Amino acid sequence: MFTMGIDVGSASSKVVILKDGETIAAAEVVQIGTGSSGPKRALDQALSKTGLKMEDIAKTVATGYGRFAYEGADKQISEISCHAKGIYHLIPTTRTIIDIGGQDAKAIKLDAKGHVKQFYMNDKCAAGTGRFLDVMSRVLEISIEEMAEYSARAANPATVSSTCTVFAESEVISQLSKGIAKENIIAGVHQSVASKACALLYRAGVEEDIVMSGGVAKNQGVVDAISRELKKPVKVAPNPQTTGALGAALFAYEEAKRS
Amino acid sequence: MSELNLESMSAKQLLAYYSEKAYQDANEAHKNGKLICWSASVAPSEFCDAMDICTVYPENHAAAIGARKGSPALLELAEKKGYSIDCCSYARVNFGYLELLKEEALTGVTPQALADAPADRLPLPDLVITCNNLCNTLLKWYENLAAELHIPCIVIDVPFNHTVPMPQYAKDYVKSQFQYAIEQLEQICGRPFDYDKFLEVQKQAQRSVAAWDRVAKMTSYKPSPMNGFDFFNYMALIVCARSKKDSEIVFNKLADELEEKLKKGEYAFGDNEKFRFTWEGIACWPYLGHTFKSLRSLGVLLTGSGYPGMWSLHYTPGNMDEMAEAYASIYTNVALPEKVDAIGKVIEGGKCDGIAYHINRSCKIMSFLTVETADMVKEKTKVPFVTFDGDQTDPSNFSPAQFDTRVQALAEMMEQEAAEKDKKAQ
Numbered sequence: 001m002f003t004m005g006i007d008v009g010s011a012s013s014k015v016v017i018l019k020d021g022e023t024i025a026a027a028e029v030v031q032i033g034t035g036s037s038g039p040k041r042a043l044d045q046a047l048s049k050t051g052l053k054m055e056d057i058a059k060t061v062a063t064g065y066g067r068f069a070y071e072g073a074d075k076q077i078s079e080i081s082c083h084a085k086g087i088y089h090l091i092p093t094t095r096t097i098i099d100i101g102g103q104d105a106k107a108i109k110l111d112a113k114g115h116v117k118q119f120y121m122n123d124k125c126a127a128g129t130g131r132f133l134d135v136m137s138r139v140l141e142i143s144i145e146e147m148a149e150y151s152a153r154a155a156n157p158a159t160v161s162s163t164c165t166v167f168a169e170s171e172v173i174s175q176l177s178k179g180i181a182k183e184n185i186i187a188g189v190h191q192s193v194a195s196k197a198c199a200l201l202y203r204a205g206v207e208e209d210i211v212m213s214g215g216v217a218k219n220q221g222v223v224d225a226i227s228r229e230l231k232k233p234v235k236v237a238p239n240p241q242t243t244g245a246l247g248a249a250l251f252a253y254e255e256a257k258r259s
Numbered sequence: 260m261s262e263l264n265l266e267s268m269s270a271k272q273l274l275a276y277y278s279e280k281a282y283q284d285a286n287e288a289h290k291n292g293k294l295i296c297w298s299a300s301v302a303p304s305e306f307c308d309a310m311d312i313c314t315v316y317p318e319n320h321a322a323a324i325g326a327r328k329g330s331p332a333l334l335e336l337a338e339k340k341g342y343s344i345d346c347c348s349y350a351r352v353n354f355g356y357l358e359l360l361k362e363e364a365l366t367g368v369t370p371q372a373l374a375d376a377p378a379d380r381l382p383l384p385d386l387v388i389t390c391n392n393l394c395n396t397l398l399k400w401y402e403n404l405a406a407e408l409h410i411p412c413i414v415i416d417v418p419f420n421h422t423v424p425m426p427q428y429a430k431d432y433v434k435s436q437f438q439y440a441i442e443q444l445e446q447i448c449g450r451p452f453d454y455d456k457f458l459e460v461q462k463q464a465q466r467s468v469a470a471w472d473r474v475a476k477m478t479s480y481k482p483s484p485m486n487g488f489d490f491f492n493y494m495a496l497i498v499c500a501r502s503k504k505d506s507e508i509v510f511n512k513l514a515d516e517l518e519e520k521l522k523k524g525e526y527a528f529g530d531n532e533k534f535r536f537t538w539e540g541i542a543c544w545p546y547l548g549h550t551f552k553s554l555r556s557l558g559v560l561l562t563g564s565g566y567p568g569m570w571s572l573h574y575t576p577g578n579m580d581e582m583a584e585a586y587a588s589i590y591t592n593v594a595l596p597e598k599v600d601a602i603g604k605v606i607e608g609g610k611c612d613g614i615a616y617h618i619n620r621s622c623k624i625m626s627f628l629t630v631e632t633a634d635m636v637k638e639k640t641k642v643p644f645v646t647f648d649g650d651q652t653d654p655s656n657f658s659p660a661q662f663d664t665r666v667q668a669l670a671e672m673m674e675q676e677a678a679e680k681d682k683k684a685q
Contacts, residue, residue, distance in 0.1 A: 065660055065664070068663075076667075077667075077671065078664050078667040078668040078671055079664065080664070080668040080671070081668060081671045104661075115675050115679075116668070116671070116672055116675065117643075118637075118643070119645075119668060120646070121661070121664075121665065123618070123648050124648045124656065124658055124661065203630060
């Protein structure tokens, strides 16, 4: 039996097709999100990769910011529950999740059974999210993919003290004009994201294993900065952008078994 | 209005009738030269009522404007006047409205924005009365109103309750504040305070509060015949007509209707009451419909809220010690353990499965303690909680999608808890 999870985010669309609630048959990411062609493209890619048709899919669960805008789902489930489900499936020792996506960051506390016990999300502000990194990447003229590499070379990390993305952008421009090395500025940017993420983590309660997911988890510079701040190891979920879609596909499997 | 048959009207119709009447009476009183007072929402209304001063409530008025989506224009006016967006949005709506009333009074021409404001007209005040039992913004807000209009400002200063029960010296201090307010009113009105009428007003206030309590009790039934969002609609009268017969009539009518529904097995969500929750904090008035619909789609019924309960002010008429304690001990003016205890009782009373805390950009007193409060309430009650960002009347501080995600996650947590309980029971 095949089930599908679709995570329609603000900045990307992710689809996972699951076979018998266990094997990932496809996990596709398209880097544009809700309101765009992204969800359909991710879906088409996943179907094409598996050679399946929509009628072969027993159930579909949608999650993410655009979960209600996607019309093909049997059910919508919040991204909090879906990330928890997906990550616990991959790493059952997970007790704390930090997920940083395009426009939100969330800290989720799990119990030993993988149930959500508490969660906190960022307030109505882009600080500490993927969008913050996007803005800095543009100002620094360094691609998102290169940022981790740059921060690893930082000899003397700068401090980016502003919380507000707009103020932080000015701060970074000012540091650039003072001739501070981009490596050091990027390390400061990563530290800024980490400190916002850790504020959420401390509120939810930190317990190992700590696992990071979301698009920002692909940036090792941020993962390392969070680990330094917490003084604890931080694991990265395999294929971290698709853990929400995986959780949705697992919920879809449970739904299909019930019906 | 005398042609209306009040007996045959529903509680909803009566609410609309008496809410409108409160403003009509105030405007009529203003025309006839009677004194008009603008009052903070939990300032004691009994003193002005005893002196036949017509009282209106800017917080209530701002909430109504917010609910009818009219706040942005007034918020912008207040911001132009220099009020920071970090100030309470009730205050900013009121200051925007004040500017329009002043312009009308000075020019004789009604500004279009005033004509367009989607609320009953507030007459300009002759005095203001405030009380810091709710927050300290109310002091500066009302002092500002008085300064802008060159009118008297009566302040009932109450000490914060670091301990319970409230010590006698604190009650004595509040009573001295009451006494000073009485002296100020005698001076403003040019006649002695009417203690006989004051006692009658106190008695009426207690009858109204008893009727409000009858309504509040209705969400304790499971399933509930009452949708708790109605607290937010009906509370207009416990705020602005607390010491009038009008509120008693409406609340008793509503309680009668709900008791009837309960007898017939008619419930707020029919057969779809999956979970019950407490809304902690002020409503997001501009998004009242959205927040309700979002929760209803999840089968989550509001059955607890501490905010409307703030006006459940109990005292024995004639007993000023009790009156002082009632007004000074509302849950925004007590130490954290007492606040936690009060919220715990709301959760217990409403048989709630979860709680959502409104982190209200406008209301520092109800929001800044939330992180600590939420952890302590969780420890005490074990029910899951979420927080969401919003604002009571500034629509720019609320994101519908973020709210939906948080409450959906709360519903999923409540479902998980229920499944675990079922498993244990088997």
